[in-house]
Amino acid sequence: MNILLQGAGALGAYFGGRMLEAGLNVSFFVREKRAAQLAGEGLEINSPEGDFATKDFKVYTSPEEVSDIDLLILAVKGYHLQQAIPQVEMIVKRTNCFVLPLLNGMEHIDILQRVIGKEKVLGGFAAIIATLNEHGHVVHTSGRSMIKFGALHNSQLDTCDKLDAIHTQVKTNILREDDILKHMWKKYIFITAFSGITSATQLPAGYISSHEAVFSVARNMVYEMSMLAEKEGIVLSEQEVETMAMRIKNHHKDATSSMHQDMRKGLPIEVEHLQGGALRLAAKHGVKVPAIETIYGILKPYEFGKPE
Structure with a gap:
């Protein structure tokens, strides 16, 4: 499964980094300033769950560059949602991928479903206490981390099966829930x-x-x-x-x-x-x-x- 992390703040960089560490096919879609920082400083995680650093990953800054993606994990702050929606819409149209938003709250589910269709939006969220330091590296300060996800439409079951299968490969918890709402x-x-x-x-x-x-x-x-x-x-x-x-x-x-x-x-x-x-x-x-x-x-x- 090809996974794109849209957003590489503390949350996106952490979970994307854990997937990279496990050898999964992961790339990032970020703004140009963050892309430049990642190119110079690399992606680095300092964590009780284990440290990790790499410069070997693909970064996109334009939706037109993105292709061959199965799952887009939307890892932006709530106040960046409106800015991200046109990019999500274009990437979904280009790749026919599913979208797993990890935003807090509930309003974003309806907003995304109206734009890209109910069948394309999975349910989910992340739990982690982390921040970025002055180098843009992740400092994970809680003892654990977790993504929970689940299907909101029957068309998503195969994608959920594939995401469920990577749980044992990564140094974090990626957990499937039937009653995700x-x-x-x-x-x-x-x-x-x-x-x-x-x-x-x-x-x-x-x-x-x-x-x-x-x-x-x-x-x-x-x-x-x-x-x-x-x-x-x-x-x-x-x-x-x-x-x-x-x-x-x-x-x-x-x-x-x-x-x-x-x-x-x-x-x-x-x-x-x-x-x-x-x-x-x-x-x-x-x-x-x-x-x-x-x-x-x-x-x-x-x-x-x-x-x-």
Whole structure:
């Protein structure tokens, strides 16, 4: 299977690098600035799961260059989605490939399905805490990493079989789930609360767990998100919801979210894609989500980086 990673930030470079390490046929589609950095510095991973470095990979900067691709893994931030869509559309038309988006949230699934067709968009997400250093190399700081994926249309089953088969070859977890929408919602619920509370307080998990008033806000966000999931047809048990809330409380004290890491660097953040998406769902169903609304209001000024 020929795999194209669209995006080579920390997420795309990490998982693409792990696939390259396993000898799989992987290439990257990136902007010219990132292409130049990869050409000069190479792709390098520093990780508890094992270090890896290579300069032996193909990089594309124009959709017209791409051919013979079976699967496009879309690994861009939510705020780059609109910019990426015309490129995805052209690559799919040229190659007839399937698309596995690893974005946070849920809105992007409908958006992509409207553009390239329901049969072309797989469900999935990634779980990793990583960033890029000044050389553009991946610094993986959590103890593990994971992609979960699954079919949203019967035409995707063969591609899912092929992707499932590479799990044992790579130094990461690439896991197939039959009920992928439920797993995507559980990720969306958790990351909306965890990214929101760490970014709003600008503090890692240890401070969240040690102050009950702060943890209460995070827990309220988890329960508000689970209500939205139910409105969208995804029913979670009380135990599942409480487990997600307690994950925030039991996180390693120094752990934090990618959104908080981006804030500390003065970079754009996914507040509109995560908390903003939740508010649009709440409006759609005519319900209130006061904790999410408050966190959204606090973070909105940082959407495009540090306010000047």
